[in-house]
Amino acid sequence: MATLIPAFSACVSRMTSGEKRLAERLEKKLDDDYLLWYDVPVGPTNAHPDFVVLHPRRGLLILEVKDWKPATIAQADKQAWVIAPDGLPKTVLNPLEQARQYAHQVVDALKRDPQLTQPDGPHAGNLAFPWSYGVVLPNITRQQFKAAELQHAIEPHRVLCKDEMLESADPEDIQSRLWDMFPYLMRGVLSLPMIDRVRWIMFPQVRVPAQGTLFDDNDLDAELPGIMRVMDLQQEQLARSLGDGHRVIHGVAGSGKTMILGYRAEHLARASSASSKPILILCFNEPLGVKLASVMHAKGLSDQVHVRHFHKWCHEQIRAFGQTLPAQGAHFFDDLVEAVIRGVERNQIPGGQYQAVLIDEGHDFAPEWLKLVVQMVDPASNSLLVLFDDAQSIYEHHTARNGSHKFSFKSLGIQAQGRTTILKINYRNTQQILQTASLVAADLLTADDKDEDGIPLVKPVSCGREGEAPLIIRLPTLRDEAQAIADHLANAHKEGHAWGDMAVLCPDRKTRDLCAHVLHQRGLPLENRVSTGDFDPASNKIKVMTMKVSKGLEFPVVALPGVGHMPAPGEDEKEAARVFYVAATRATHRLLIGVGGEGGFGRRLGA
Numbered sequence: 001m002a003t004l005i006p007a008f009s010a011c012v013s014r015m016t017s018g019e020k021r022l023a024e025r026l027e028k029k030l031d032d033d034y035l036l037w038y039d040v041p042v043g044p045t046n047a048h049p050d051f052v053v054l055h056p057r058r059g060l061l062i063l064e065v066k067d068w069k070p071a072t073i074a075q076a077d078k079q080a081w082v083i084a085p086d087g088l089p090k091t092v093l094n095p096l097e098q099a100r101q102y103a104h105q106v107v108d109a110l111k112r113d114p115q116l117t118q119p120d121g122p123h124a125g126n127l128a129f130p131w132s133y134g135v136v137l138p139n140i141t142r143q144q145f146k147a148a149e150l151q152h153a154i155e156p157h158r159v160l161c162k163d164e165m166l167e168s169a170d171p172e173d174i175q176s177r178l179w180d181m182f183p184y185l186m187r188g189v190l191s192l193p194m195i196d197r198v199r200w201i202m203f204p205q206v207r208v209p210a211q212g213t214l215f216d217d218n219d220l221d222a223e224l225p226g227i228m229r230v231m232d233l234q235q236e237q238l239a240r241s242l243g244d245g246h247r248v249i250h251g252v253a254g255s256g257k258t259m260i261l262g263y264r265a266e267h268l269a270r271a272s273s274a275s276s277k278p279i280l281i282l283c284f285n286e287p288l289g290v291k292l293a294s295v296m297h298a299k300g301l302s303d304q305v306h307v308r309h310f311h312k313w314c315h316e317q318i319r320a321f322g323q324t325l326p327a328q329g330a331h332f333f334d335d336l337v338e339a340v341i342r343g344v345e346r347n348q349i350p351g352g353q354y355q356a357v358l359i360d361e362g363h364d365f366a367p368e369w370l371k372l373v374v375q376m377v378d379p380a381s382n383s384l385l386v387l388f389d390d391a392q393s394i395y396e397h398h399t400a401r402n403g404s405h406k407f408s409f410k411s412l413g414i415q416a417q418g419r420t421t422i423l424k425i426n427y428r429n430t431q432q433i434l435q436t437a438s439l440v441a442a443d444l445l446t447a448d449d450k451d452e453d454g455i456p457l458v459k460p461v462s463c464g465r466e467g468e469a470p471l472i473i474r475l476p477t478l479r480d481e482a483q484a485i486a487d488h489l490a491n492a493h494k495e496g497h498a499w500g501d502m503a504v505l506c507p508d509r510k511t512r513d514l515c516a517h518v519l520h521q522r523g524l525p526l527e528n529r530v531s532t533g534d535f536d537p538a539s540n541k542i543k544v545m546t547m548k549v550s551k552g553l554e555f556p557v558v559a560l561p562g563v564g565h566m567p568a569p570g571e572d573e574k575e576a577a578r579v580f581y582v583a584a585t586r587a588t589h590r591l592l593i594g595v596g597g598e599g600g601f602g603r604r605l606g607a
């Protein structure tokens with residue numbers, strides 16, 4: 001069975017009946033190593049061929065599908081066809097010519113990559129693998145094709161006819177029909193890295209952005225990068241299949257959840273009209289909210305996409321709809337949320353305010369928050385996306401305490417059943433960093449209990465990227481640790497890391513302030529994130545913050561002081577392990593861990 005992108009269920013509603021039949025046949029009758037894309041924008045000009053078929057040994061094929069019946073075609077030559085689908089004749093481009101033009105656009109773009117072309121010989125500069133194009137006529141049999149003398153307009157071997165794509169067709173016959181569309185002499189095999197490069201060039205939307213942005217700019221003249229990072233096929237299929245309705249994505253740390261959320265928000269925003277309701281991205285953590293907002297701003301989408309951390313959003317709702325703000329005090333935030341919930345119940349705050357709501361870090365949302373937010377989705381689109389990773393749930397209000405969240409999505413109005421996808425591959429961390437993070441968090445990650453919605457706790461699978469082993473330091477005092485971290489970061493800067501690429505993530509405020517103080521004394525540029533508004537993702541300064549608020553962020557160089565004091569006396573060990581896991585998995589390249597002290601985590605880390 002081939003992989004169809006988007007998933008059949010996500011695109012069937014916009015297919016013609018002929019396209020639908022072809023998609024079903026190709027998906028079923030082609031082998032597992034075939035990739036099929038239906039109607040996705042392709043190449044530098046965003047062309048929209050009906051189908052793209054890719055196979056490692058067979059190559060690349062672009063197909064145009066025309067649902068015309070024999071009687072629809074009034075006249076046909078190599079360039080133009082006169083068709084009368086509803087009685088009124090009109091002239092259109094020969095569908096084979098249309099497919100040929102799409103194919104040439106794609107091939108011209110692919111040929112710019114020396115890793116995809118023949119290096120020498122008589123075909124130097126040509127693509128190093130076969131490519132072709134063809135036409136599918138799901139309502140015209142081969143006999144009708146001949147009777148209408150269409151072979152004068154389209155070479156017969158470039159067409160798949162109605163009677164050649166029946167449900168009863170032999171898979172080999174369909175496959176050989178497709179490969180007959182290729183010129184005889186084309187050879188060459190696509191390796192997996194080459195397939196990634198083909199996808200990077202053909203589908204700009206699936207490029208994995210450089211750090212700090214959600215997506216690369218589409219600069220057509222820019223040099224092609226040596227390494228082309230693209231979404232994996234599961235991520236791409238998921239991203240492209242998100243449609244109306246509720247979706248839950250359950251993914252391990254660093255599995256691309258936020259990236260997919262960015263894709264979705266951008267896709268929705270670009271498809272919006274001036275009169276559309278806005279799109280809301282919610283997260284719990286304030287610095288992540290700031291970062292996501294800056295990304296949407298950089299894309300020019302701030303007007304359509306509102307990014308808020310949950311309590312800020314609540315605050316705005318209270319103000320916007322003339323509700324009374326609760327009194328400041330220890331329960332302010334709980335009271336604030338309560339006030340919004342009551343406002344909605346009394347219809348003083350309207351539901352359905354957004355065409356879509358996308359929730360990052362859903363695991364940090366209390367059940368009643370989720371219930372509230374679900375009501376903010378416009379019923380007309382019913383578009384809700386919730387991203388979830390239970391291993392990272394670290395905030396008090398969450399009901400999860402023993403490895404799984406205890407509420408069911410259903411009870412909150414979230415239709416997750418059959419609409420949940422699990423992402424297991426961690427792309428953010430090197431194998432060494434992930435392994436170290438797991439040394440402490442292993443217990444909570446191996447829990448395999450499923451909850452009511454059938455979602456298991458998932459153990460991350462490393463993407464296999466190698467790096468330095470984390471550096472574990474044991475020094476007598478926290479101040480010594482902070483000094484050593486300052487040395488290490490100063491060295492990392494000398495080696496070329498920008499200050500803004502570094503973070504010091506601390507178990508508590510005291511350690512945070514101590515580290516900020518020591519870095520300051522050493523004259524290193526830093527930003528101590530004490531409270532809301534202090535985090536500026538764009539500033540070129542070392543980010544000093546607590547481990548908890550680092551959730552969702554990532555940095556090439558991360559130092560974790562005070563791990564030797566974790567868990568703190570009286571602190572729940574599992575809870576602390578989750579916090580450590582979140583912090584350690586923020587590092588993309590280098591991790592430094594201070595384990596001086598008597599806490600249990602130092603021992604687990606082998607110090």
Ligand SMILES: Nc1ncnc2c1ncn2[C@@H]1O[C@H](COP(=O)(O)OP(=O)(O)OP(=O)(O)O)[C@@H](O)[C@H]1O
Nearest residue numbers: 229230231232253254255256257258259427428552
């Ligand atoms: N297919 C991929 N290939 C290469 N890098 C990837 C891929 N998918 C994601 N990444 C990178 O992995 C990192 C983590 O992605 P992202 O922040 O979206 O993960 P997440 O699931 O939201 O993580 P967390 O829950 O830990 O915050 C990012 O730097 C992203 O660019």
